[in-house]
Amino acid sequence: MSTPRIELDTGSAIPPYEQIRAQIAGLVARGSLGPGDRLPTVRALAADLGIAANTVARGYKELEAGGVILTRRRLGTVVASGATRPDPAVMSRAEDFARAAVASGLDETTAVDLVRSALRLAQA
Amino acid sequence: MSTVVLLVLVVPVLLAGLLATRSLAARRRPGDPETESSRRRGAAYTLAATALSLALVVVLTTTSALPLGLGQALAPLVAGGAMVAVILVHEATWPRATGPVRSASLRRRSLGESAPRWLLGAGAAGVVGLWALDVVGILVGDPNGRSLSATIGEETRSAGPFPGAFYAVPTLVVSLVVLLLVGWSLKTLADRRGLSGDEQDRASRQLSAHRILRGAAFGHLATLAGQAVFAGRAISSVHHDTYAGDAGTALAVLGLALGLAAVAALVIPSRAVLGLAPQAMRVS
Numbered sequence: 298m299s300t301p302r303i304e305l306d307t308g309s310a311i312p313p314y315e316q317i318r319a320q321i322a323g324l325v326a327r328g329s330l331g332p333g334d335r336l337p338t339v340r341a342l343a344a345d346l347g348i349a350a351n352t353v354a355r356g357y358k359e360l361e362a363g364g365v366i367l368t369r370r371r372l373g374t375v376v377a378s379g380a381t382r383p384d385p386a387v388m389s390r391a392e393d394f395a396r397a398a399v400a401s402g403l404d405e406t407t408a409v410d411l412v413r414s415a416l417r418l419a420q421a
Numbered sequence: 422m423s424t425v426v427l428l429v430l431v432v433p434v435l436l437a438g439l440l441a442t443r444s445l446a447a448r449r450r451p452g453d454p455e456t457e458s459s460r461r462r463g464a465a466y467t468l469a470a471t472a473l474s475l476a477l478v479v480v481l482t483t484t485s486a487l488p489l490g491l492g493q494a495l496a497p498l499v500a501g502g503a504m505v506a507v508i509l510v511h512e513a514t515w516p517r518a519t520g521p522v523r524s525a526s527l528r529r530r531s532l533g534e535s536a537p538r539w540l541l542g543a544g545a546a547g548v549v550g551l552w553a554l555d556v557v558g559i560l561v562g563d564p565n566g567r568s569l570s571a572t573i574g575e576e577t578r579s580a581g582p583f584p585g586a587f588y589a590v591p592t593l594v595v596s597l598v599v600l601l602l603v604g605w606s607l608k609t610l611a612d613r614r615g616l617s618g619d620e621q622d623r624a625s626r627q628l629s630a631h632r633i634l635r636g637a638a639f640g641h642l643a644t645l646a647g648q649a650v651f652a653g654r655a656i657s658s659v660h661h662d663t664y665a666g667d668a669g670t671a672l673a674v675l676g677l678a679l680g681l682a683a684v685a686a687l688v689i690p691s692r693a694v695l696g697l698a699p700q701a702m703r704v705s
Contacts (some may be wrong), residue, residue: 300528300619308521324527335529344614345525347518373529 301329305346310406313348317356322365325376327388332378336366339374433639433684434474434500455616459625462511467632470507474500474636489567494588494647495595497683501640502599508632509606515613526619530611532604535626540634543686544603547641550679551596554648555589562586569655573663580658584648592644599637606633627693635686642683649676 303320305313324330336342339357343350357374360366367377398408478500481492533541562585563570569583582588610629616622649672656669 300526302524302526305523305525306521307523321527330527336527337525337529338612340612341530342525342527344515344612345518346523347614 303346305348306405311409313346313352314355314359317342317346317353318359318363321356321360322363325365326383330376332376334376335372336374336376431475431478433643433687434471434478436684436688453621456618456621456625458516459616459621463625463628463632466507466511470504470632470636473503473507477503489587490582491588491591494584494644495591497643497647498592498595498599498640501636501638501643502595502602504636504639505599505602505606505633508629508636509602509609511632512606512609512613512629518614524617526615526622528619530615530626532607532611533630535610535623535630536607536634537627537631537691540631540638540686543682544634544638544641547638547645547679547683547686548596548600551641551645551648552593554645554652555584555593558584558589558648558652559586562589566590569652569659571659573660578659580655582651583655584652588648592648596641596644599640603633603637624693628691631691631693638686639683642679642686646676646679646683649673649679652676 301324303317303324305316307313309316311319321330321336330336336357337345339350339353343353346353357366357368361368364377364379366374368374394412395408398411403411478496480486481496481499484492486492487495559566561569562583563579563581566585566587566589567583568579568581568585570577570579572578584592607630610626610633616625653669653671653673653676656672657666658669660666660669
């Protein structure tokens, strides 16, 4: 099984720390990263992506606050055992939406804005 | 004596340099630009490490910068440390990721994962052996730190040079510096940017770890070899009519074997191959 990868688009309107957070959260949600899987050190991931270590640290902090990952003294940063995995039907619909958004030429920011807007309507 | 020491140290370092030169030829082989660049950089830094080590060996063995053979005693360890330091610069100045879209693997890299086990073992054996010999040398050597004496019956015998405090203390200090450099280099290697392909990234890290460890292993094993030969000679001279004298001779012979091991640690190339498989060439 190949190692999961993340991508950083420096031209995107989405802040780099949020891109890191969202992609790692997505990999955990899809099961590409499982409980106990070790993540790279902040410094190593920052070097790979060519960004400041603080930016990666902020992404990790947000993930930790969301219960997706946790930092242990000896093991470093690992995927939390209680990380939530969404309903497969919801995941499947999210993937359908993503495909439709790409097919219609929507950029990432607009697509995410649409989802946020739909979520607000659903919660209202 | 200094000519012998010079030759014993220069030949293996030159051999390592020749192997590095061979790796320069590899840059003409086709491969993706990132891998080619990594290979060229690695070979250039290996040559720089060889040149700096040779210069230090020549200075320490042919000038009287350090008294009473101390320069010759420290030359292999200083040369090995210089190799490690140059590779540390290589890793610390690794090119940053560029381009609008950048990719990173989420594989966690550990400190020693790229290190070849045999070289790690050889280096560790060299460190343990050197520290043990030097500590014993400090304890049993004469107060001047350069000779060994024993009173047998009514006769007091003395022989030197012997790795007492005069040679052992500076050796241990330099060894500590080299070990710190190795730890710093391996940490820098684990944290530096990866190549885009997992296989190529792994190979480039294995090559770098090999370059770091071979300098340290050579330095420690060669220093241990030299000190074992001199300690063995001094012991067999002082105790020539007892079993301790035989032990001294055995120690001197072991020193020669350790010298061969030091040369092997320096010249045996890494098994990691950087580049496309059909055109790949082994890089030292």
